[in-house]
Amino acid sequence: MKGVVFTEFLEMVEDRFSLTMVDEVIERAALSHGGQYTAVGTYPPEEMLALLSALAEISRSPAPALLHMFGEHLFGRFVVGYPAFFAGVTDPLDFLEKVDSYIHVEVRKLYPDAELPRFDAERTSPKELKLTYQSPRRLSDLAFGLIVGCGKHFGAPLDVSREDLSGGSGEIVRFTITRP
Amino acid sequence: MTNPEEVYKRALERERLARKEAERLLEQKSRELYDFHESQKRELERLVDERTRELSVARDQAIEASRAKSQFLAKMSHELRTPLNAILGYSEMLEEDAKDAGRARDVDDLRKIQVAGKHLLSLINDVLDLSKIEAGQMALYLEEVDLDALVREVVATVRPIVEKNRNAFDVQLTGELGVARTDVTKVRQTLFNLLSNAAKFTEGGTVSLQASRDRLGLRFSVRDTGIGMTEEQKAQLFQPFRQAEPSTARRYGGTGLGLAISQRFAELLGGAIEVKTAPGAGSTFTLHLPLSEAASEAPAPQRGASGSEAPSHRGLVLIIDDDEAARELLGRILADEGYAVAFARDGQQGIELARSLKPRAITLDVVMPKVDGWSVLSSLKAEPEVSAIPVIVVSVLGERSLAMSVGACDYVTKPVDRADLARVLRTHLE
Incomplete structure (x- = not known):
């Protein structure tokens, strides 16, 4: 998993909670190292799950809600860090539609070893997009948060419903996204 | 609870380690980029080398093909x-x-x-x-040329062509042109081309020739009141095989080579041809030729006019030529001119007959199987008994200067012009 996800996660913990919370989360996650993450590095995805459950335990919040919150936060960071992907785009559905066909293609050019989730997009109408998330990491809550963050960024609150297509495992989840 | 100071310390330590890790990754990434760049550079250089070699081979092939084409054309x-x-x-x-x-x-x-x-x-x-x-094989043969006589000759030759299209022919000579050291054949052909072109593209108008000489050299201006040309047509003017329009060839005939050749002749002589034209307003072609230092301003010597004396027995001429038709033709011309004639059908026989007959003159073909004309000429010039006999090279090859340099006394081009051959013989035998 790309280091930027870890650094952004810990920054969110620091922002929403405190630096002490960061310290405790790292401590409780019992990592093999001291929790020094850099955005340009690559780390085992299990560490993210460990950090997440540590935060859930300490803050007594459900992990899915935390992941959702992280998704919204992360989207805002993407806007700041990668403005090129947003140039000329005004519609959140237009943006989400090309995550797989454009943004992930560009990401792979820079990081050939990146293991990215799959997003199959189907534009059913100008106002509706069916986006199917697929990943063994089962982080559809993070995707949900990212989608909501996207709507907020474009100033268009999105109506999002989701449906698990993998029998409750969370590996394949279809989001039906409509905008006003 | 945790000591805040300890928390900050650990946070700082994490930041420090993360920074070092980032620096290490950055270094590694830079190294990878550098190596990749180097390998790309090498690959690019290899490709450039390969393409350069391919181009060079293609260029050599093209040059060879062009040479073969020229040789083929010359041979044909x-x-x-x-x-x-x-x-x-x-x-x-x-x-x-x-x-x-x-x-x-x-x-x-x-x-x-x-x-x-x-x-x-x-x-x-x-x-x-x-x-x-x-093919870069066009040689210059420079000699003292009587320019006034040359212009008179060209004007006389071209006059019927000009007048055929009901054109007036206006010739203006500014003063005497005198004598200049130049290649008479090429100047003559260039003037002829310019004038006959003007005649061809003008009907019921005027073709004029102005010739003058000053410190800068010679100027021959050929002006017509014909159809003229657009800028695009003018741009293609000196390209071989091009005429102003494809329909031009059908209407006016010609190979489209005349101007290309004239321009190249002018360049060989150190000059140029300049064109002024507009559609419907006629064209002016000006040939500029520089004068060499050796050129003399003296009035031209009078050339012997081709006489019409009655044929008389003027001595024996040996004709060396492998082509039977050529031998007979030369023989009849010479007989008509009052010479006795002997024939040799190849170089070896020619040398033998020259020794035994000691003719007054020899006409010598160049391209012959086994012993060619050049070998015959050098053999003849090497034998004191026959070395004084004037040899006139008669050939389709335009190698006048070579012929003169290896000992021929004159050069006549095939197909033989009767009057030309008669004049040459008279010049050397009388």
Whole structure:
């Protein structure tokens, strides 16, 4: 998993909670190292799950809600860090539609070893997009948060419903996204 | 609870380690980029080298193909001129016979054969000239040339062509042109081309020739009141095989080589041809030729006019030529001029007959199997007994300067012009 996800996660913990919370989360996650993450590095995805459950335990919040919150936060960071992907785009559905066909293609050019989730997009109408998330990491809550963050960024609150297509495992989840 | 100071310390330590990790990754990434860049550079250089080699091979092949083309054209022109030699010579001879016998219709028909033959010959000559120029084999033969006589000659030759299209011919000579050291054949051909072009593209108008000489050199301006040209047409003017429009060839004839050759001749002589034209406003072609330091301003010596003396026995001429038709033709011309004639059908026989007969003069073909004309000439010049006999090289090859340099006394081009050969013989034998 790309280091930027870890650094952004810990920054969110620091922002929403405190630096002490960061310290405790790292401590409780019992990592093999001291929790020094850099955005340009690559780390085992299990560490993210460990950090997440540590935060859930300490803050007594459900992990899915935390992941959702992280998704919204992360989207805002993407806007700041990668403005090129947003140039000329005004519609959140237009943006989400090309995550797989454009943004992930560009990401792979820079990081050939990146293991990215799959997003199959189907534009059913100008106002509706069916986006199917697929990943063994089962982080559809993070995707949900990212989608909501996207709507907020474009100033268009999105109506999002989701449906698990993998029998409750969370590996394949279809989001039906409509905008006003 | 946790000591805040400890928390900050650990946070700081994490930041420090993360920074070092980032620096290490950055270094690694830079190294990878550098290596990749280097390998790309090497690959690019290899590709450039490969392409350069391919291009160089292609260029060599193109040069070789171009050379082969020029050689082929030269050879074909030679092969075409040899039979034309017989066609022109014999039709001329038959015409004279028909004239003597009062057969006017035959005279007319035979003249048509000659006109067509001469046209074909001029086309072949153009192709040969151009192929020689492009192969870099066009030699200059510089001699003292009486320019006034040259202009008079060209004007006389071209006048019927100009007047055929009901054009007025206006010739203005500013002062005497005098004598200049130049290549008379090339100047003559260039002037002829410019004037006959002007005549061809003008009907019921005026073609004028102005010639002058000053410190800078010679200027020959050929002006016409013909159809003129657009800028685009003008731009293609000196390209071989191009005429202003494809339809031009159908309407006006010609190979489209005349101007290309004229321009290259002018360049060979250190000059140029300049064009001023506009559609419907006629064209002016100006030939500039620089004068060499050696050029003398003295008035031209009078040339001997071709006389019409009665034939008399003037001595023996040995004709060395492998082509039977050529031998017979030369023989008849020389006999008509009052010479006794002997024939040799190859170089070896020629040398033997020269020794035994000691003729007054020898005409020598160049392209012959086994012993060629050049070998015959050097053998003859090496033997004191025969070395003084004047040898006139008669050939389709335009190698006048080579002939003169290896000991020929004169050079006549095939197909042989009767009057030309007679004049040359008189010059050297009388």
